[in-house]
């Protein structure tokens with residue numbers, strides 16, 4: 219029996235399925251391309267939003283019958299890869315902070331700028347002033363810019379709203395972009411500007427987030443995860459615990475900003491909480507990493523932020539050696555990583571963070587999807603969601619080899635083909 223298909227991508231010089239399993243922490247095996255499941259002269263057949271066949275073109279053509287009006291794309295010199303998965307962004311923002319970046323280039327510190335009312339507070343002001351349509355259009359434009367590099371799934375955090383009504387509005391706008399977006403509630407990003415300074419504003423904000431704001435977020439049902447900035451310039455473990463433990467008891471899983479500037483015990487906390495991921499990790503102890511490995515928490519590393527802030531890169535090799543699963547993400551945000559090019563993060567991973575090219579592919583596909591609780595994404599396999607990137611690369615090894623980022627000639631997102639040229 220042949221299986222019906224309405225989209226066939228065929229004759230790709232190579233299909234990179236990422237359908238195998240990376241050995242955990244086995245340094246030597248990490249360089250072997252076996253887990254990438256490579257197929258020469260390969261094809262992917264799709265029916266609506268699902269993959270129905272993957273293999274050599276001749277085999278796939280034998281296995282499927284094309285429906286009337288089906289599209290057939292000859293991929294030729296490009297490669298087919300799973301649609302890339304960006305597991306950490308703040309892509310819902312208004313305006314820019316180019317002037318701050320310029321001050322940083324001249325020597326000013328991130329915390330110093332934030333203390334003067336810049337930083338996250340500046341983006342909060344801009345987001346609150348922006349209308350729904352303008353915000354939605356800006357996010358849609360960013361998602362398309364990301365798709366031009368092959369990204370078809372993007373985690374999007376709130377956290378530039380910091381007030382119940384605006385947080386809900388942010389979640390709703392993120393949600394309105396459909397299944398491409400995985401919305402995360404980040405109320406604990408910073409104390410909002412109107413509650414800083416004298417008095418007990420900080421404590422009041424913490425109890426608002428743990429109570430009224432979390433209640434509203436759960437009631438509206440728009441967030442898939444909850445995040446908190448567990449760091450020196452953010453919040454302590456003790457400050458975050460009430461909100462995150464309550465969220466957990468109500469079924470909302472955590473992914474946390476941990477140790478971007480300081481190790482305040484965030485990794486151990488993420489492990490104890492059973493978080494989906496601990497992100498950043500520029501500053502983390504081996505004990506913290508061992509705790510993450512033991513609890514199965516994925517490290518989501520953000521080289522764009524380290525690069526932009528002039529910090530040393532997080533030590534991905536060490537993490538893998540200690541058995542931690544590693545994903546890479548853009549951290550797309552107006553302050554520390556104005557970046558939409560996920561493959562470029564993979565190049566950083568290989569050139570500066572000690573990952574093998576095989577590990578880097580997993581870090582922007584299957585491992586990233588896994589930590590978003592989306593096991594049907596990030597792999598090209600029968601039954602997986604039809605998310606595919608047609609990348610302008612000569613083969614899998616070229617991911618970190620081309621300078622800049624490889625372009626996507628086309629993407630398929632939930633079965634919908636878009637050609638980017």
Ligand code: NIG
Nearest residue numbers: 337338447523549551553554
């Ligand atoms: O991941 N450090 C906290 N959050 C962001 C930066 C947000 C901002 O500066 O606007 C980050 O780097």
Ligand code: FE
Nearest residue numbers: 306308475549
């Ligand atoms: Fe971030």
